[in-house]
Amino acid sequence: MSPAKTRTHNEDIDEDVSSADEEMALEGTEDMMETEENTEDADADAEEAMVPADKIEIVAGSSDPTCMTFCFKEEDHTLGNSLRHMVMKNPLVDYCGYSIPHPSEAKMNVHIQTTDATNAVEALNKGFDDLTDLCQHVISKFKKELKNGNFEYSPEGNWSQN
């Protein structure tokens, strides 16, 4: 398909969008459906709209800055477990643990207790920095490894064998 044709086609879509609902209502022949359930989508939209207000919340408790709990919305073990590991690596941290209190609530709590040499927010920030460094390191290692090409490589793979 030529690029010019693509563009005109796309302009057509924009026009269609405004009138799609009316057309459906009038003709009733055109069915609009999603490949998954609509109700689920509506729920997800409502959640997403609420989240950015406070992605992270400092859970109320004592006013001690060396002992705090952070509540992360819409995060899970992917962030929780590796972050916990990085924070625990910090020698100034006494304790770090995470939990997902309930599976149907998209919340993840991280609790940090530190020595007096630092505080929980600093320790959490350092955890983020260290995990970021680690990820960057893994990316550069992976790219180097790809460039080196010291591995078995077969671009065709098994596609045609099936």
Add this chain to the structure above:
Amino acid sequence: MENAYGTLSGPNITIRELQKDKISFILSDTDLSVANSLRRVMIAEVPTIAIDMVEIETNTTVLADEFIAHRLGMIPIESTDVERIKYTRDCTCSQYCSECSVELTLHVKCTDDRTRDVTSRELISSNPQFQPVLTDKNDSGILIVKLRKGHELSIKCIAKKGVAKEHAKWSPVSGVAFEYDPYNKLRHTHYWIEEDEKKEWPLSKNAALEAPPDPNAPFDYNAKPDRFYFSSETVGSLQPEEVVSMAMKTLLDKLAYVQMQLKEEVDMKKQDHTSWGY
């Protein structure tokens, strides 16, 4: 890199094998939690393009509208340029537009006496960068429905960017095999056996890459896994090496976003306190 605590020189990656649809690599000198994060992101958080909405104009085939819509959702779509497409929730449009979606149309009518196969090859994409995946020129495509004489299917599909956390159709991989400690030295696995563990549970091929345990050595309860054997097969929407690098990038983006949100929350808390005269 990770010299802050005077530990190792940071994690290592060794690629063992790379094919058009498969990658096998070893991630070493890192923690189980980090390796598991990579696995989880590869499966559920690397964005791809997949059909999300279907407008059915005519469907006189034997399959119900919903059935066909579901089948269309599962068709992998070439997503190497997924970064150029926005999520609809970040887009200025109300429902969909060319910046946050790709339109694919299909119109087939059977006029023959023979059964007519409708495949993913017949989906016409509005954007040549996002086509249904074909393995090679001879690939007949993915079968969507079969038509008999007089049957007709005419549809418009809207493909959107998404992640498998929302629906598995957006996953770039069909699976990620993940193994560590093939000799079970750490005793993280409890084998169910009838008589003999060694006979009933043959070693995985990854065991060849590690030293066998000394049967007389005492159990080392301080030992931690540090070599992780990954092998993954894609569905074709992304190259296997792209899946790994995009997974790491997704993780980085997530970290940057969450850290920024943390800063905002802390600043807000500080402001609250100063206004109260603390």
